[in-house]
Amino acid sequence: MKAIIAGAGIAGPVAAIALQEIGVEVELFEARDAMDGDEGLFLTLASNGHSVLDVLGLDAFIRAEPHIPTPRIAFLGARGNRLGTVSNGRSTTGAPITLMRRSLHRALSVEAERRGIAVRRGCAVTGYRQDENGVTVRCADGYEQSADILIGADGIGSKVRAAMPGEQVLPSYTGLINLGGILPGSGLAPTTGEMRMIWGSRAFFGYAVRNNGEAWWFANIGDAREPSRTEMHKGRDGWADQLTALFAGDLPLMPDLISRTSEIHAYPIHDLPHVPRWCDGRVVLIGDAAHATSPSSGQGASLALEDAAYLAVCLRDIADPGAALARFEAERRPRAEQIVAEGRRRGAYKAPRSSVQMWLRDALMPFVFRFLVTEKSLAWIHDYRVPQTAA
Numbered sequence: 369m370k371a372i373i374a375g376a377g378i379a380g381p382v383a384a385i386a387l388q389e390i391g392v393e394v395e396l397f398e399a400r401d402a403m404d405g406d407e408g409l410f411l412t413l414a415s416n417g418h419s420v421l422d423v424l425g426l427d428a429f430i431r432a433e434p435h436i437p438t439p440r441i442a443f444l445g446a447r448g449n450r451l452g453t454v455s456n457g458r459s460t461t462g463a464p465i466t467l468m469r470r471s472l473h474r475a476l477s478v479e480a481e482r483r484g485i486a487v488r489r490g491c492a493v494t495g496y497r498q499d500e501n502g503v504t505v506r507c508a509d510g511y512e513q514s515a516d517i518l519i520g521a522d523g524i525g526s527k528v529r530a531a532m533p534g535e536q537v538l539p540s541y542t543g544l545i546n547l548g549g550i551l552p553g554s555g556l557a558p559t560t561g562e563m564r565m566i567w568g569s570r571a572f573f574g575y576a577v578r579n580n581g582e583a584w585w586f587a588n589i590g591d592a593r594e595p596s597r598t599e600m601h602k603g604r605d606g607w608a609d610q611l612t613a614l615f616a617g618d619l620p621l622m623p624d625l626i627s628r629t630s631e632i633h634a635y636p637i638h639d640l641p642h643v644p645r646w647c648d649g650r651v652v653l654i655g656d657a658a659h660a661t662s663p664s665s666g667q668g669a670s671l672a673l674e675d676a677a678y679l680a681v682c683l684r685d686i687a688d689p690g691a692a693l694a695r696f697e698a699e700r701r702p703r704a705e706q707i708v709a710e711g712r713r714r715g716a717y718k719a720p721r722s723s724v725q726m727w728l729r730d731a732l733m734p735f736v737f738r739f740l741v742t743e744k745s746l747a748w749i750h751d752y753r754v755p756q757t758a759a
Contacts, residue, residue: 369391369392369393369516369517369683369689370392370393370394370395370515370516370517371384371387371392371393371394371395371515371516371517371518371519371683372394372395372396372397372493372503372505372513372515372517372518372519373394373395373396373397373518373519373521374397374493374505374518374519374520374521374522374526374527374528375396375397375398375399375493375520375521375522375523375526375655375657376396376397376398376400376473376477376480376487376489376521377473377521377522377523377655378472378473378476378655378669378672378673379521379654379655379656379657379672379673379675379676380396380398380519380521380522380655381396381476381477381479381480381485382420382421382424382426382476382672382673382676382677383519383521383654383675383676383679383680384396384480384485385424385426385476385479385480385483385485385676386424386676386677386679386680387679387680387683388483388484388485389424389680390680390683390684392680392683394485394486395485395486395487395488395513395515396480396485396486396487396488397488397491397492397493397505397507398487398488398489398490398491399490399491399492399493399508399522400489400490401489401490402489408469408470408633409468409469409548409549409550409584409586409633410466410467410468410469410548410584410586411466411467411469411472411663411668411669412438412456412464412465412466412563412666413430413464413465413466413467413472413669413670414456414457414464414666414667414670414749414750415456415457415458415459415464415750415751416457416667416670416674416749416750416751416752416753417464417667417669417670417673417674418459418461418462418464418465419459419460419753419754420670420673420674420676420677420754421461421673422459422460422461423677423754424677426476426479427461427462428461429475429479430465430467430472430475430476431461431462431465432475433467433468433471433472433475434467434468434471434578435465435466435467435471436465436466436467436559436563436576436577436578436584437462437463437464437465437560437561438456438463438464438465438466438561438562438563438576439455439456439463439464439561439562440453440454440455440456440561440562440563441453441454441455441456441562441563441564441565441666442562442563442564442565443565443566443567443733443737444564444565444566444567444619445566445567445730446566446567446568446569446617446618446619446726446730447618447619448566448619449730451567451730451733451734451737452733452734452736452737452738452741453562453737454737454741454742454743454746455743455746455750456666456750457743457746457747457749457750457751458750458751463561466563466576466584469669472669490509491507491508491509491511492507492508492509492527493505493506493507493508493518493520493522493527493528494506494507494508494527494531495527495531496518496528496531496651498518498648498649498650498651502514502515502516502517502650503515503516503517503518503649503650503651505518516650516689517650517651517652517683517689517693518650518651518652519651519652519653519654519679520651520652520653520654520657520658521653521654521655521657521672521676522657523655523656523657523660524539524638524640524656524657524660525539526653526656526657528651528653528657529643529653529657529658532645532648532651533648534644534645535644537640537642537643537644539638539639539640539660540638540639540640540641541594541636541637541638542636542637542638542639542662542712542715543590543591543592543715543716544588544589544590544591544636544637544662544664544715544718545588545589545590545591545595545600545634545635545636545637546586546587546588546634546635546636546637546663547586547587547588547589547607547611547632547633547634548584548585548586548587548632548633549585549625549626549629549630549631549632549633550582550583550584550585550629550631551582551583551585551625551628551629552580552581552582553581553582554577554581554582554583554625554628555581556577556581556583556621557577558577558578558579558581559575559576559577562576563575563576564576566618566619566622567717567718567726567729567730567733568614568615568618568619568622569615569617569618569723569726570589570614570615571587571588571589571590571611571614571615571718572587572588572589572718573585573586573587573588573615573622574586574587575621575625583625585625585626585629586663587611587614587615587622587626588637588664588715588718589610589611589614590718591636594636595636600634600635600636602634604630604631604632607632607634608626608627608629608632611623611626611632612626612627637662637663637664637715638660639660639661639662639708639711639712640656640658640659640660640661640708641705641708641709641712642705643658643659646658646693646696646697646700646701647690647693647694647696647697649690649693650689650690650693651693652679652693652696652697654672654675654676654679655671655672655675655676656668656672658675658700658704659671659701659704659705659707659708660708661704661707661708661711662708662711662712662714662715663711664711664712664714664715664718665707665708665710665711665714666711667707667710667711667749671703671704671707674700674703674752674754675696675700675704677754678696678699678700678754678755678758679693679696681754681755681756681757681758682695682696682699682758684758685757685758685759686758692758695758696758699755699758703752707749710749717729
């Protein structure tokens with residue numbers, strides 16, 4: 369069997385490695401010419417993501433990248449008062465980590481190529497045609513190639529998804545804008561073992577500090593109306609001024625980190641609550657192409673890793689490709705959509721609409737973290753392990 373995978377971000381290389389291990393010939397098609405340049409700042413891998421990497425022999429390889437151990441998330445109020453702590457799950461290979469998205473992307477791509485998986489760069493998949501014998505993939509430059517199956521791992525704006533027949537779905541704006549940056553030599557003490565999240569008076573802030581003093585931070589601001597491209601390109605100073613004003617009067621380290629950061633990244637947050645179909649015969653969507661979730665879930669990368677591993681299980685255990693892909697969708701869809709909904713729900717708490725809402729939230733949260741949001745209540749997310757059979 370041969371598989372073509374559209375997209376060499378996170379889901380694509382891991383799916384390629386998992387499929388290679390069961391004897392499938394794989395080729396990755398990637399729109400970008402260069403390996404680097406993946407969008408985004410940093411992400412956290414929870415224990416369920418590390419479990420997939422461990423099974424595929426990748427976890428130690430990923431942990432060799434610069435990272436911050438983050439087994440816990442600490443939540444603070446606007447003045448820095450601690451409201452509660454939640455776990456990122458338990459991993460047998462070590463503490464869950466936070467690392468730069470580009471580091472994870474590059475490390476997975478390097479390892480896939482080291483294992484002999486072919487990567488065709490500068491080849492953006494734009495469509496396909498199929499029959500009972502296979503699928504022929506079409507690229508933007510006119511190049512075509514045939515295989516037994518096509519896997520769309522090409523992100524939230526998936527061209528493979530757009531080429532599927534039937535109802536089309538567009539990413540849904542969540543009402544939040546994400547901003548962030550990196551500040552070397554922050555002067556702050558390392559945030560040993562935790563990512564710190566702060567519910568500010570008017571916006572949400574998160575940060576972690578490496579042992580060398582480098583601070584990684586992000587901010588979420590609420591905007592019910594989705595901003596235009598022009599509005600998003602207001603420049604570093606424009607965003608810094610807006611953020612500094614939003615965090616004025618709150619914990620001083622937030623405006624301080626923002627004001628000293630030389631480059632600020634900004635983008636509106638979208639998700640995909642429900643994609644009507646993940647499969648079309650011999651074509652299947654995985655990762656963000658099928659179920660993009662808000663960063664508020666902390667599960668985007670880990671869900672993609674789960675998809676990659678279980679897809680290989682289905683193709684190993686079920687001889688008919690179409691039936692294998694259908695089984696994959698049936699197993700993965702309920703969990704993925706539940707986590708997307710969870711991410712949307714968590715995001716709603718980040719932008720209080722009034723001072724009364726903020727006061728109630730801060731008053732209730734210590735009880736919520738003590739009795740409701742616990743390691744046990746989050747076990748359905750973090751303790752999940754990919755089934756090892758498709759029976």
